[in-house]
Amino acid sequence: MKWWKQMSRENLVEVEFRHEDEDALLADAGESSSLVEHLLSVQANRLQAGQPDSELRSLSHLDEENVKLLEHQVDAAHRALFEMDGKALLADEVGLGKTIEVGMILKEMHYRGTDDAVLILTPAQLAQQWQAEMLEKFGLDFTCNYDDDFAGFDAHDHVIASIDTAKSDRHRSTVLARDWDVLVLDEAHYVKNEDTDRYELLEKLSYDYAFFLTATPIQNDVTDLYNIISLLRPGLFGTREAFRNYFVNKSQETLVNRNELQNRLRKVMIRNRRDETDIDFTPRNVTTRTFEPSPAEKDLYQSVTDYVRTAYGEDQGQKLVLMTLQKEVVSSPEALKQTVERQLDVEDGKVVAHADQLNRILDCVDAVETPTKLESVQRITSEARERVDKGRVIVFTQFRATQQKLIETFADQGYTTHPFHGGHSSDEKEEIVERFEEEGGVLVSTDAMNEGRNLQFCNVMVNYDLPWNPMKVEQRIGRIHRIGQEREVYVFNIALEDTIEEYVLERLYHKIDLFQQSVGELSEILTRLEETGGNFEDEVFERLVSADSEVELENDFDAMAIDLQEQRDLADKLEDFNKGVFEGFDLGDSDD
Numbered sequence: 001m002k003w004w005k006q007m008s009r010e011n012l013v014e015v016e017f018r019h020e021d022e023d024a025l026l027a028d029a030g031e032s033s034s035l036v037e038h039l040l041s042v043q044a045n046r047l048q049a050g051q052p053d054s055e056l057r058s059l060s061h062l063d064e065e066n067v068k069l070l071e072h073q074v075d076a077a078h079r080a081l082f083e084m085d086g087k088a089l090l091a092d093e094v095g096l097g098k099t100i101e102v103g104m105i106l107k108e109m110h111y112r113g114t115d116d117a118v119l120i121l122t123p124a125q126l127a128q129q130w131q132a133e134m135l136e137k138f139g140l141d142f143t144c145n146y147d148d149d150f151a152g153f154d155a156h157d158h159v160i161a162s163i164d165t166a167k168s169d170r171h172r173s174t175v176l177a178r179d180w181d182v183l184v185l186d187e188a189h190y191v192k193n194e195d196t197d198r199y200e201l202l203e204k205l206s207y208d209y210a211f212f213l214t215a216t217p218i219q220n221d222v223t224d225l226y227n228i229i230s231l232l233r234p235g236l237f238g239t240r241e242a243f244r245n246y247f248v249n250k251s252q253e254t255l256v257n258r259n260e261l262q263n264r265l266r267k268v269m270i271r272n273r274r275d276e277t278d279i280d281f282t283p284r285n286v287t288t289r290t291f292e293p294s295p296a297e298k299d300l301y302q303s304v305t306d307y308v309r310t311a312y313g314e315d316q317g318q319k320l321v322l323m324t325l326q327k328e329v330v331s332s333p334e335a336l337k338q339t340v341e342r343q344l345d346v347e348d349g350k351v352v353a354h355a356d357q358l359n360r361i362l363d364c365v366d367a368v369e370t371p372t373k374l375e376s377v378q379r380i381t382s383e384a385r386e387r388v389d390k391g392r393v394i395v396f397t398q399f400r401a402t403q404q405k406l407i408e409t410f411a412d413q414g415y416t417t418h419p420f421h422g423g424h425s426s427d428e429k430e431e432i433v434e435r436f437e438e439e440g441g442v443l444v445s446t447d448a449m450n451e452g453r454n455l456q457f458c459n460v461m462v463n464y465d466l467p468w469n470p471m472k473v474e475q476r477i478g479r480i481h482r483i484g485q486e487r488e489v490y491v492f493n494i495a496l497e498d499t500i501e502e503y504v505l506e507r508l509y510h511k512i513d514l515f516q517q518s519v520g521e522l523s524e525i526l527t528r529l530e531e532t533g534g535n536f537e538d539e540v541f542e543r544l545v546s547a548d549s550e551v552e553l554e555n556d557f558d559a560m561a562i563d564l565q566e567q568r569d570l571a572d573k574l575e576d577f578n579k580g581v582f583e584g585f586d587l588g589d590s591d592d
Contacts, residue, residue, distance in 0.1 A: 056104065058111035067137040070279065072272045073097050077104035079270055086209035087232050089188070091271040095482045096279070098213040099130065102184055103138040105211060110140060115182055117157050119175070119207070122186040124162035128426050129453065130186065131160050146426040154178060163190070167201040180207040188212035191231070192224040202231050233268050282485050284477070288493045290502055291372045300364035301499055304329040304336065307357040312545045315353070323541050328399060330501045331465040333365045335401035373494050374409060377462055380492055381410065381442055384460050390440020391415070392458040396476050397465050398447060406444045406464065416441025422448035447472060449479065456484040463493045468504050468537045500544055507557040508564060
């Protein structure tokens, strides 16, 4: 039986026996005083608003040890089911628990027996995390496309899969041939472009109820919002041209007919903001430690920089390799050595360009005994071993060779170590995280970990080397600084003085207050910067190789910092624009 038909019949009964049902629901909550408080609060809001319809009956069956119910999440789940007819865009800001809201929704549908066929589509790296959260927090058992027993989209009734697997030639026809009761789409902004295979798949999918999740429904253009919502409620805004002509002026700086836009959005969208919830995020303490390199490290850095500038001036085609060398030289001699040796390892008789400079770099590598940064990270992990639960520390690096050196060093000192990188299978990654939580010690990860994973059980992180793109740094920090983190978070950034790493850290990151911003805010800044001047990391590299002196390099980075600030100002204007679009959604206010 379909959700709405069953709901309508139940509502007639609930109106007549409302008080008895509420008493029974609260009795089921037992000793859980906080759960009772949540339910009473939500029900009071319903009665006050004159909405005596169904309640979320399944909440009293949740284990509070597994999931802590927050008021805005309970409210969002109720509105999505009972006020939006089971089709909603959950657009809470980053870190407010949209996955939990979907879990509540699916739990309620399962409780009422209206979830015969459910499809959850996510980015690939998040599929198994979704699977684990649905089972652990809500007791909902899903098959994931990465499971060994996954037999196709027509062989299981509750499926979690990456959207790219679903749209692949192998599975697309099977996915589209089935009538799904419920569709969940995580990171819905990935389908904002109507000219992609992902968007086409969703347009053709057959489903009765749908819940889309995104923290950034508008990224570059208000049309992003139109495209996403048109998948949920086709026709709500008419054609794209009609939408733009009616709601947005040519400069996209201001809205027109704002009340009408909000009235339509209220039918499909829920958005909560961090500063308007009762969530008390723990403090974030970021410490930047710059160290003077040893004479041998200075020689190595200069040799690499000289080679990169010379080689790039002659052959810009090898830009990626040269960028990698410039990053590796401040990461570890081991990472740098591997890349340089590959440059020299060519077929017999073939002349290697700048072989003398490359061999000079190898000589400088051999002259570095104990890297300065290695000594620093050892001091941090040693202190954590004495003061932090199970001595847990996450150390991030961009390079596998650096990771291996760190693992060997920590293991020699008696630490329990956990390497995490993109070469691990999905199952292996889950096992590594579980062992780290249970055993403690040091987890050394590449940026394969930097998005989507929940590691709130750890509160100390070290950025052993720093990506030039600040978004990647914030994504790293976001693994531990999120809902569920109960302790202060400590982040240590390690950099060598007078290197590209220090320039990026001191002149760019701090200029935009990187470590106090959310991923959503950074995305707006960087997207706008890249629209005006190309890729962020390319910009950093070009300034490095083009400067004729240290003074010019400093001036170039100061100029880039000014560009960043300008883009931040534009991002603030976009935020004001978004507030104009979203104002009134946080609490479901229906007043204009």
